[in-house]
Amino acid sequence: MNPAPSVILFTVFSGFGFGFLAFLGLGLVQPAGWAAFALWGIGYAAAVGGLIASTAHLGNPQRALRAFTQWRTSWLSREGWAAVTTLFLLAPVALSDWLGLGWPRQIGWAGAVMCAVTVFTTSMIYTQLRTVPRWNHPVTPALFLGFAATGGAVMAGEPRVAVVFCVILLVVLIAAFRIGDRRFAEVGATLGTATGLGAIGSVTVFEQAHTAGNYLMREMIFVVGRKHAERLRVLALLFSTLVPAALLVLGPGRLWVVGLAVASHLLGALAARWLFFAEAEHVVGLYYGKR
Template sequence: MNPAPSVIVFTVLSGMGFGYLAMLGFGLVPVAGWAAFFGWGLGYGLAVAGLVASTFHLGNPQRALLAFTQWRTSWLSREGWAAVLTLVLLAPQALSDWLVLDWWRGFGCLGAVMCFVTVGCTSMIYAQIKAVPRWNHWIVPVQFLWAALTGGLVLAGAGLVPAAASALLAALLVLGWRIGDGRFAAVGATLGSATGLGAIGSVAVFEQPHTGGNYLLREMIYVVGRKHAERLRKIGLLAVGFVPAAALLFLPPLLAVPVAALSHLAGMAAARWLFFAEAEHVVGLYYGQR
């Protein structure tokens, strides 16, 4: 799949933003006054910036509101509703923390749960696509949810817990790559099954369907070189796992959190780029690309 920058920014920023909002909603980050203003502002800023970035991948961004009407069948629509509900539920808690009103924390806790519901809906946009075997697996929602949790813990403060979460996220990335590398073969998709002609013999491409480019070739058939993929995997593992864990354990807290957070964002950007670039759509079989 074509790794569109807008979707990468969306999944990386919104994941970390909703993860941090969940930490604030549950009260795991004790903030009050102006510290709360900037803390909640950071969480809302990351989440909203990611959601806004996602609209740039739409063919007609001005019609984004129409997506909310398809909640019965579309995970994208469900994600939109979940995101709006989450941000609304967390608003009273953010106001209470900022103005030190000591309101009941129920809305904050419910909003924190909805943060992960929102991220889960985001993951299902991809995990439910059977035409992309690498995505159509339980490991995808697990990775999205754990990445959001890890991002939130990293922003919440230094210590053993966020360091361990970062190390586990790196392990989940490795597991996802191992599973994903064999998914296309595991589902048994071939040119014969794609055309429905496999029962009568071996099927091969005689001639390309057309002589010019089209949307499918541009968006659905993207080939990343093995060397580039291996290099980005190493960068992602170091930036997501080793650097944040080391920073959170050994650097002073005031320095550890920004270093770990920036490293996490960079590592997740590399991992998300690979998430799309390595995704093989079965339509490529028609063009002899798989």
């Protein structure tokens, strides 16, 4: 699949934003005054910024509000509802922290649950696609939730919590790579089943259907850059989990250390998300003899 920058930024930053908002909502980080304004602001900016980035790849973004109508069947629509609900639900908690109003914390807990729901709905946009076997597996929601929670934990800056989530993410990310690598073969779609000609013998492409590229090939058949996949996987693992965990353990309580850890985590998350798209193979590639 084409790793479009808009979709990578959307999933990474909205995931990170909702992850951190969940920590703020739960009260695991309880800032007051202008510190609260800044931290809640970062959470909201990341979540909303990510959502806005997602509209960049739309052909007709002026109709984006229509995406709220089909929540009965569409995970994309559900994601819109979950995101907006969460952002509204947490607003009074943010206000209370900023102005020291002391409003009940329970709304924050509900907001934190909704943060998880939102990230889950985002992940389901990809998980639901049977056409992309690498994504069509429960490990995808686990991966998205893992990134959101770890991002929030690193941003919260409490070393012990962050280390736990970094270790969880490390395990989930390795599992996602391993499971993903065998998914296409597991599903069993081949050029033989795609054309039905497999019943006669082995099928190969004799001649392409068109001499130049088309939307399908640009969008769904992305073969550039896979040769560096192994190295990128290691870098993604290091920067998103081990480096931030080590930084927070070695220099607890310092603001610049937290900033560095967050930067490292986001860099790793961007690399991992780039791989998530670039390594995903769509079955339509079979018709072109490419994956």
